[in-house]
Amino acid sequence: MENERSEFREKNRIATLTMDDGRSIELPILSGTLGPDVIDMRTLGKLGVFTYDPAFFSTASCTSAITFIDGDAGLLYYRGYPIEQLAEHSDFLEVSYLLLNGELPSAAEKAAFTAKVKNHTMVHDQMARFFQGFRRDAHPMAVMVGVVGALSAFYHDSLDINNPEHRDISALRLLAKVPTIAAMAHKYHTGFPFMYPKNKFSYVENFMYMMFATPAEDYVPNPVLVRALERILILHADHEQNASTSTVRLAGSSGANPFACISAGIAALWGPAHGGANEAALNMLEEIGDVSRVKEYVQGVKDKKYRLMGFGHRVYKNMDPRASVMRQTCYEVLSELKLENNKLFELAMELERVALSDPYFIERKLYPNVDFYSGIVLRALGIPSNMFTVIFAVARTIGWISQWNEMIGDAEHKIGRPRQLYRGAVKRDYVPVGRR
Numbered sequence: 001m002e003n004e005r006s007e008f009r010e011k012n013r014i015a016t017l018t019m020d021d022g023r024s025i026e027l028p029i030l031s032g033t034l035g036p037d038v039i040d041m042r043t044l045g046k047l048g049v050f051t052y053d054p055a056f057f058s059t060a061s062c063t064s065a066i067t068f069i070d071g072d073a074g075l076l077y078y079r080g081y082p083i084e085q086l087a088e089h090s091d092f093l094e095v096s097y098l099l100l101n102g103e104l105p106s107a108a109e110k111a112a113f114t115a116k117v118k119n120h121t122m123v124h125d126q127m128a129r130f131f132q133g134f135r136r137d138a139h140p141m142a143v144m145v146g147v148v149g150a151l152s153a154f155y156h157d158s159l160d161i162n163n164p165e166h167r168d169i170s171a172l173r174l175l176a177k178v179p180t181i182a183a184m185a186h187k188y189h190t191g192f193p194f195m196y197p198k199n200k201f202s203y204v205e206n207f208m209y210m211m212f213a214t215p216a217e218d219y220v221p222n223p224v225l226v227r228a229l230e231r232i233l234i235l236h237a238d239h240e241q242n243a244s245t246s247t248v249r250l251a252g253s254s255g256a257n258p259f260a261c262i263s264a265g266i267a268a269l270w271g272p273a274h275g276g277a278n279e280a281a282l283n284m285l286e287e288i289g290d291v292s293r294v295k296e297y298v299q300g301v302k303d304k305k306y307r308l309m310g311f312g313h314r315v316y317k318n319m320d321p322r323a324s325v326m327r328q329t330c331y332e333v334l335s336e337l338k339l340e341n342n343k344l345f346e347l348a349m350e351l352e353r354v355a356l357s358d359p360y361f362i363e364r365k366l367y368p369n370v371d372f373y374s375g376i377v378l379r380a381l382g383i384p385s386n387m388f389t390v391i392f393a394v395a396r397t398i399g400w401i402s403q404w405n406e407m408i409g410d411a412e413h414k415i416g417r418p419r420q421l422y423r424g425a426v427k428r429d430y431v432p433v434g435r436r
């Protein structure tokens with residue numbers, strides 16, 4: 001019924017664009033299953049002009065059936081399922097299956113998928129030597145960009161992007177190996193030995209084991225902390241056409257292999273305006289240092305000296321639904337670890353209170369985002385702040401692969417090639433160096 005309605009609207013609705021010289025063009029209006037209508041600009045070139053939209057505020061770069069966000073209403077769906085329901089009832093591998101395949105798995109499908117992922121958790125042993133080439137103090141994201149990209153030098157048997165079986169195996173390899181590489185980056189940085197994956201553990205338990213265990217001690221996962229990390233992974237698994245996902249799609253549109261594309265996504269995620277926000281938020285808390293300085297710091301934000309990291313979002317102009325889930329998880333973890341009275345966490349809660357009641361933030365619809373709380377949870381779990389963006393990359397890998405797969409599977413996809421508004425020099429003749 002919904003499809004029929006969309007079909008009808010697409011066939012009959014047009015927008016007319018008229019130039020100042022009187023020429024005009026009729027542009028079809030397309031409707032999705034949810035969300036605002038979209039004007040199809042593909043034929044605009046007939047007028048000899050194109051659109052200018054540098055940060056993509058008004059541009060849909062693709063069609064997708066994976067994730068839907070309504071930022072004003074504070075909604076996030078994966079394949080139609082509200083994020084709150086998935087965070088409450090599902091686990092990360094089930095969510096990964098859903099993102100990749102479009103449907104929740106049956107019990108048998110889930111068991112088979114889990115077994116396949118576990119089968120791929122180890123990396124080629126030669127990869128361990130890669131790490132020796134990095135300085136010990138290298139940022140783990142620098143290591144991730146390099147080593148994940150290097151997977152393409154190890155798995156030649158799955159690089160034919162036009163072969164669906166190759167795409168499937170690459171997806172499994174990335175989902176399974178990125179946590180192993182992330183944990184290796186952490187171990188290398190801290191000087192501890194690498195821990196091989198242990199498949200008796202769940203996906204998240206295994207990741208925590210590779211991060212925190214040492215060969216000298218038995219490792220017993222704490223279920224409250226495992227659940228918290230599971231939630232962080234679920235909440236960060238996909239988020240529509242954000243900067244890193246768009247980067248993965250753009251890199252993939254040229255036919256680059258998936259390992260190279262995911263490495264490009266990791267690079268884009270690194271920045272403080274995107275995946276680096278939870279690290280930046282924690283660093284900011286440390287810089288503030290004490291509850292008594294919150295007021296003064298917030299005044300600096302209002303005077304535009306700096307931004308409050310972990311606040312605001314390009315799309316959510318209401319409470320980010322992921323932030324609500326993460327906030328609850330944050331309180332659970334602090335209570336489990338008896339950290340409610342910890343200075344840093346007290347400071348974070350005071351900052352949240354002040355910002356949520358201050359007109360500067362209320363008027364601009366600046367709510368704490370998911371990274372404000374995930375940074376606090378990750379710190380409480382004992383994860384160092386330079387690993388925060390890496391954890392985000394571990395979570396987002398499945399979203400990137402699902403989006404890449406969707407694009408490559410679309411027979412109509414073409415290389416992405418934005419245009420530009422040129423404002424450089426007009427034609428001029430070369431002047432020899434002695435006459436300049």
Ligand code: ACO
Pocket residue numbers: 272273274275277301306307308309310311312313314315364366369370371
């Ligand atoms: N602290 C203080 N003021 C802010 C903040 C902030 N964190 N974010 C936005 N503003 C203000 C701006 O100064 C601007 O004020 P003005 O109207 O007086 O000029 C207004 O709010 C709108 O800001 P924009 O930059 O237009 O908002 P945009 O949607 O482009 O920015 C962004 C979104 C980049 C996330 C921004 O809010 C920000 O820098 N936040 C801090 C970094 C952060 O937490 N990033 C994580 C995003 S979530 C993620 O990647 C998963």
